[in-house]
Amino acid sequence: MYQNMSSTPHSTTGGPVSSKFESDSYSKLSSASPTAKKEQTYINISSDHQQDSDHKEKPHGHAKSSAVQSHDPTETTAKPERDELSKRETNNENSRGERITTEREDQGNGARGVETVTENSKQTSKVVAAMTSLSVDVADDVVRFEEMAVETVEVQTSDGNKPHTQPDGVNELFKTGMSQGSTEGSQGMRSQSLDAADVMTTAVWGVTEGSVMTQPHTSLSSPLKSDHRNSRDNTTPPDALSTSSGTNSMEPQLPDILASRPTPASLLNRPQGFYCYSTASKNYSEICSSPDDCDCPKRSAFIFTELVADVGGCLCTRKSARVEEPAMVSDLPLALPDLISAHHELVSKKKQKHRMAQKTVLVTGGAGYIGSHVIIELIQDGFDIVVLDNLVNASMESIRRVEKIAGKKIPTYSVDLLDKNAVDDVFKKHKISSVIHLAGLKAVGESCELPLLYYKTNVGGTTNLLEVMEANGVFNIVFSSSATVYGLPQFLPLTEDHPVGGCTNPYGKTKFMIEQILSDLCTSNKKWNVAVLRYFNPVGAHKSGTIGEDPSGVPNNLMPFMGQVAVGRRASLTVYGSDYDTPDGTGVRDYIHVVDLALGHVAAVHKLNEQCGLKVYNLGTGQGVSVLDMVKAFEKASGKKIPYELAERRLGDIASCYGDPSLAAKELNWTATRGLDEMCEDLWRWQSQNPQGYKGAEGSSQ
Numbered sequence: 001m002y003q004n005m006s007s008t009p010h011s012t013t014g015g016p017v018s019s020k021f022e023s024d025s026y027s028k029l030s031s032a033s034p035t036a037k038k039e040q041t042y043i044n045i046s047s048d049h050q051q052d053s054d055h056k057e058k059p060h061g062h063a064k065s066s067a068v069q070s071h072d073p074t075e076t077t078a079k080p081e082r083d084e085l086s087k088r089e090t091n092n093e094n095s096r097g098e099r100i101t102t103e104r105e106d107q108g109n110g111a112r113g114v115e116t117v118t119e120n121s122k123q124t125s126k127v128v129a130a131m132t133s134l135s136v137d138v139a140d141d142v143v144r145f146e147e148m149a150v151e152t153v154e155v156q157t158s159d160g161n162k163p164h165t166q167p168d169g170v171n172e173l174f175k176t177g178m179s180q181g182s183t184e185g186s187q188g189m190r191s192q193s194l195d196a197a198d199v200m201t202t203a204v205w206g207v208t209e210g211s212v213m214t215q216p217h218t219s220l221s222s223p224l225k226s227d228h229r230n231s232r233d234n235t236t237p238p239d240a241l242s243t244s245s246g247t248n249s250m251e252p253q254l255p256d257i258l259a260s261r262p263t264p265a266s267l268l269n270r271p272q273g274f275y276c277y278s279t280a281s282k283n284y285s286e287i288c289s290s291p292d293d294c295d296c297p298k299r300s301a302f303i304f305t306e307l308v309a310d311v312g313g314c315l316c317t318r319k320s321a322r323v324e325e326p327a328m329v330s331d332l333p334l335a336l337p338d339l340i341s342a343h344h345e346l347v348s349k350k351k352q353k354h355r356m357a358q359k360t361v362l363v364t365g366g367a368g369y370i371g372s373h374v375i376i377e378l379i380q381d382g383f384d385i386v387v388l389d390n391l392v393n394a395s396m397e398s399i400r401r402v403e404k405i406a407g408k409k410i411p412t413y414s415v416d417l418l419d420k421n422a423v424d425d426v427f428k429k430h431k432i433s434s435v436i437h438l439a440g441l442k443a444v445g446e447s448c449e450l451p452l453l454y455y456k457t458n459v460g461g462t463t464n465l466l467e468v469m470e471a472n473g474v475f476n477i478v479f480s481s482s483a484t485v486y487g488l489p490q491f492l493p494l495t496e497d498h499p500v501g502g503c504t505n506p507y508g509k510t511k512f513m514i515e516q517i518l519s520d521l522c523t524s525n526k527k528w529n530v531a532v533l534r535y536f537n538p539v540g541a542h543k544s545g546t547i548g549e550d551p552s553g554v555p556n557n558l559m560p561f562m563g564q565v566a567v568g569r570r571a572s573l574t575v576y577g578s579d580y581d582t583p584d585g586t587g588v589r590d591y592i593h594v595v596d597l598a599l600g601h602v603a604a605v606h607k608l609n610e611q612c613g614l615k616v617y618n619l620g621t622g623q624g625v626s627v628l629d630m631v632k633a634f635e636k637a638s639g640k641k642i643p644y645e646l647a648e649r650r651l652g653d654i655a656s657c658y659g660d661p662s663l664a665a666k667e668l669n670w671t672a673t674r675g676l677d678e679m680c681e682d683l684w685r686w687q688s689q690n691p692q693g694y695k696g697a698e699g700s701s702q
C-alpha cells in the first residue's frame with residue numbers, strides 16, 4: 001500500500017469591510033497618475049447620527065467610502081495648497097450646513113500634521129489630517145508616494161454632550177478613538193487598517209495646539225484579531241469611550257502596546273523606510289531593505305510595521321529610500337495602511353514570482369491520497385511540482401484529476417525509490433529545491449506479515465532518496481511520519497517530546513527508523529533541513545469531489561471503510577472494541593481533514609527555506625473523536641444509515657490517540673480549520689461521485 005500526505009496555513013480573515021476596502025484601495029493606488037500627484041483630496045468621515053446609520057447600511061463603505069468622497073473637495077473644507085503650510089484658516093460649510101473652521105499649522109520643522117481641530121455647535125470635533133497616498137509599480141518593485149491628500153475626520157466627542165475642549169483635544173480624540181475604535185471618526189480610521197495581509201498599523205502624527213504630538217496613535221490590526229474587529233459595535237455608547245484604555249470589546253493588548261511604545265522621537269532624523277516596533281526589544285528597527293527582505297522571518301518578531309517614509313520616497317528599495325536630506329518622521333503626519341497593504345501585496349506578488357521561477361518540489365508518492373491533495377495546495381501556493389510514484393497503490397487518474405483542478409500539467413515519473421538510477425535521472429532532469437517524501441507502504445497488518453518488504457521499501461527507499469538528494473545538492477525534505485511513532489501514549493494530548501519508538505508493528509517501526517536516520521543526517525551535515533510531520537488520522541477529500549482516498553482491497557482504516565458501506569460496496573461496519581476507557585467505549589482518534597494536512601506540508605516547505613535544521617511537528621486537530629461519533633457525523637453528512645456491529649478490539653489498537661498541534665501553530669503558522677462535518681461531507685462527495693474510486697474512471701491506469 002502506498003501512503004501520501006499533505007497541508008496549508010494562514011488565511012487572512014477579515015470582514016467585508018476590510019476586503020472591500022483593500023480591493024478598492026489597491027485599484028485606486030495602482031492607478032495613481034502624475035496628475036493625481038498634485039491633487040489634494042478631502043475626506044469626510046462624519047460622526048453624526050445620520051451618518052452613523054448610513055454606515056450601518058453600507059458596512060463596506062466605511063473607510064473606503066471616505067476615499068470615494070475624497071474626490072469631492074467641496075464637501076468639507078476648502079482645499080489648502082500643499083505647499084501652504086504656514087498657519088491659515090479656512091471657513092467652510094460641510095454637507096449638513098455646519099460651519100467648519102480649518103486651521104493649518106506650519107511647525108517650522110517641516111511638520112505637515114493634523115491641521116485643525118475645531119468643534120461645531122453639534123459637539124463634533126473635526127480633525128483634518130494630511131495623509132499620504134501612493135502608487136504601486138510592480139515592475140519596478142517599488143511603492144512610491146505620489147500624492148498628498150487631506151483627510152477630514154469628524155469625531156463625535158466621547159462625552160456625547162460636551163464639546164471636546166481639552167487643550168490636547170486631537171491627541172485625546174485620537175487616543176480615545178484609535179485605541180477604543182468606537183467613535184465614528186476613529187472607526188473610519190480604523191476600518192482603513194483592517195485586514196491587511198499581515199499585521200499592520202496606521203500611524204497618525206498630529207499637530208495640535210502648536211505642538212507636534214509626541215506619540216503616534218496607532219490602530220493595530222492582526223489577522224488573529226479579525227473576529228474581534230469584525231464584531232466591533234458601531235453603537236458603543238460614548239461613555240464607554242472616554243478613557244484610552246480598553247473597557248469595551250477591544251482586546252487589552254492594544255492599549256498596553258501603545259502605552260509601552262517609545263515615542264517616535266527615536267526615529268527622528270533616521271532615513272525614511274519601514275521601521276518596526278518590537279515588543280521584545282522595545283525599540284524600532286529597520287527591516288525593509290527589499291520587498292523580499294521585508295517578508296523575511298525576522299518580521300514575525302514584530303508586532304506591527306510602521307511607515308515613516310515621506311513623499312517621493314520609496315518603500316521597498318533601501319537605496320532609493322535614502323534621500324540626501326533624510327525625511328524626518330515628523331514630516332509624515334499620517335501614514336495610511338494603504339501603503340502597508342499595497343506593500344504586502346507587492347511582496348506577495350514578488351514571492352509568487354520567485355517561487356514560480358525557482359521552487360520546484362518533488363513529491364514522492366504524489367499520486368496517492370495525501371500526495372494528490374498536497375500537490376494541489378503546493379501549486380496553489382505557487383510551487384512547481386514533479387511527481388515520483390511507483391503507482392503500486394496509486395493511480396495516474398488521480399494525477400490527471402489534479403492537473404484538471406490545478407489547470408496545469410504535472411511532470412510525473414513512474415519510478416520506484418529502490419531504483420536509484422531512475423530517481424537520480426529525475427533529479428538531473430529537474431532543478432529540485434525540496435522534496436516531500438510520502439512514498440511508502442502503510443498497511444499495519446501487511447507489515448506484520450511481510451516485515452522485510454516494509455523495511456526494504458520504506459527504509460531502503462528512503463536512504464536511496466536521501467543519497468540521491470545529497471548527490472544532487474538538495475538538502476530540504478519534508479517527511480510524512482505518523483503518530484504511530486508514539487506507540488502507547490503515556491500522556492494525552494501527545495506532544496512532540498512524548499517518547500517515541502514503542503511501535504508495535506513493522507510499519508510503525510519503519511517510520512520511527514526513518515525519523516532517526518533523518519535526525520542523524522541533520523547532525524552530520526548542517527546543510528540538511530528536515531521537517532518531520534507526524535500525522536494523526538487523515539480523512540476527507542478535496543472539495544471538488546474528484547480526488548480522494550481509494551485504497552486497494554478491503555480498507556483497513558475507518559473512514560474509507562465507512563464510505564464504502566455508505567455506497568453499498570460493503571454490508572456493514574465492524575466497530576473494533578466497545579469497552580475502551582473512552583466516553584462511549586469505542587476508540588478515540590484525532591481525525592484531520594486531508595486538505596488541512598496538505599496545507600501543513602506547504603507550511604513545512606516554507607519552514608525548510610528558513611534553514612530550520614531538524615523540526616518535528618504534530619499535524620492534527622487536537623480533538624479526540626470516537627468511532628461512534630464518526631458514524632453519527634458521517635450519517636448526517638451522507639444522509640445514509642451506516643449499519644454497524646460491535647466486535648472485539650483490533651490487535652494493536654489503542655484506546656485514545658490525539659495530539660497537541662500547538663507547535664505547528666506557533667512555528668508553521670498552521671492550524672487545522674476544517675471540522676468533523678466538513679470532513680464527512682467532503683468524503684461523502686468523493687465517495688458518492690466515485691463509488692468505485694478511480695477504477696471506475698475512463699482511462700484509469702489502475
Ligand SMILES: CC(=O)N[C@H]1[C@@H](OP(=O)(O)OP(=O)(O)OC[C@H]2O[C@@H](n3ccc(=O)[nH]c3=O)[C@H](O)[C@@H]2O)O[C@H](CO)[C@@H](O)[C@@H]1O
Pocket residue numbers: 444445482483484508536537538556557558559561573574575576577586587588589627650651652653
Ligand atoms: C493499528 C493501526 O492500524 N494503526 C494505523 C491506523 O491508525 P488508526 O488505527 O488510528 O486508524 P484507523 O482508521 O484504522 O482506526 C481508527 C479507529 O477506528 C476503528 N476502526 C477502524 C476500522 C474499522 O473497520 N473499524 C473500526 O472500528 C479502530 O479500532 C480505531 O479505533 O491508520 C493510520 C493511518 O491512517 C496509521 O498511521 C496507523 O499506524
